[in-house]
Amino acid sequence: MVSEIVIAQTTIDDEEQAKVLARGAVENRLAACAHIDQPFTAVYWWKNAIETAQEWRISYKTTTDRLPELEAWVSEKHSYEVPEWITLPVTRGSEAYLAWVVDESAPQQSAG
Incomplete structure (x- = not known):
């Protein structure tokens, strides 16, 4: 079975924490990439x-x-008591990009 691609989103009120949440998820291969949007109200x-x-x-x-x-x-x-957590299905995309997301978010196989 082929993995389906999703976009998962959260928000936070601190730019440095946003960077930590983005980088940590990618470093741990939980996501292929993470985008941080400009601040909004x-x-x-x-x-x-x-509020x-x-x-x-x-x-x-x-x-x-x-x-x-x-x-x-x-x-x-996350520092919030109730962080936003929503997911959006990806219904289409380039095959190369979607394959890249699957590859880069997969757990690393240890050599041995």
Whole structure:
């Protein structure tokens, strides 16, 4: 069975933490790559009040096979009590790029 590609997203209110979450997921091969969007303003309900914050969105390109481990890793490393975690299916893309995502997000086989 061929792995399906997904984009998983979270947000955080600290640029350095965004970089840590992006780089760590890629270093651990939980995602082939991660993009950090420019800061934006988020407006949301939290504990019975409307909050406004500056946040950075991190978008991970990964496979459905790696998604549970990526989600657990982000949840463990994230500073929010309830971090955003959504996934978007990738319905089409270039075969070369999608194959690259599968290859680069696969666990490394140890030589032996």
